[in-house]
Amino acid sequence: MVGEDFVSMIPAAQSEIWYGEVNGQTKEVIAKSNSILLDVLRDKTGCLGVKRGCDMGTCGCCTVMIDGEPRLSCLTMAHDVSGSKITTVEGLSDGSHLAPIQQCFADHGGSQCGFCTPGFLIASQALLEKNPNPTEQQIACAIEGNLCRCTGYQQIVQSIQAAAAIHRGDAEAVASNNAAHADPHPSGPEI
Ligand code: FES
Numbered sequence: 679m680v681g682e683d684f685v686s687m688i689p690a691a692q693s694e695i696w697y698g699e700v701n702g703q704t705k706e707v708i709a710k711s712n713s714i715l716l717d718v719l720r721d722k723t724g725c726l727g728v729k730r731g732c733d734m735g736t737c738g739c740c741t742v743m744i745d746g747e748p749r750l751s752c753l754t755m756a757h758d759v760s761g762s763k764i765t766t767v768e769g770l771s772d773g774s775h776l777a778p779i780q781q782c783f784a785d786h787g788g789s790q791c792g793f794c795t796p797g798f799l800i801a802s803q804a805l806l807e808k809n810p811n812p813t814e815q816q817i818a819c820a821i822e823g824n825l826c827r828c829t830g831y832q833q834i835v836q837s838i839q840a841a842a843a844i845h846r847g848d849a850e851a852v853a854s855n856n857a858a859h860a861d862p863h864p865s866g867p868e869i
Pocket residue numbers: 729730731732733734735736737738739740741750751752753
């Protein structure tokens with residue numbers, strides 16, 4: 679009836695304290711006990727680099743590292759990973775210097791529209807931290823859960839191979855490219 683309160687058949691989730699080490703910083707936020715990690719990272723910790731693609735575990739855009747392992751944040755209950763060490767794409771760079779994997783994606787065309795890139799970067803970084811000398815097949819396995827509609831994948835594989843060479847010490851990051859960049863528009867966009 680009009681004006682009658684709606685009575686939910688499902689009990690409301692309780693609020694609880696969620697905490698974790700996100701990109702090296704301790705975060706403590708209030709979240710629902712049934713929150714998805716993707717929502718907590720984006721809405722409560724401000725990590726907007728974690729992308730929501732399919733929201734059902736098929737695209738890999740939302741990949742983050744949890745205690746060193748790449749995981750889909752859209753399929754992870756935040757409660758289950760409270761207290762964990764989480765790395766999102768924001769945590770890869772060293773201040774204003776890109777990580778080798780980020781620089782190599784930029785240099786080798788591994789990122790085009792960029793929507794899939796945070797997930798690929800995290801999956802790739804997780805691989806290189808364990809195996810700095812991956813075969814092409816191992817690279818393909820590491821990124822098999824990540825979809826890209828732009829690059830055709832070959833540039834992504836080349837980007838990861840180039841970053842692997844830097845991790846092994848066989849190649850140097852190009853200093854001029856990897857140098858910190860000043861903001862070209864410090865007073866905002868030109869009108
Ligand atoms: S948003 Fe998580 S796999 Fe697509």
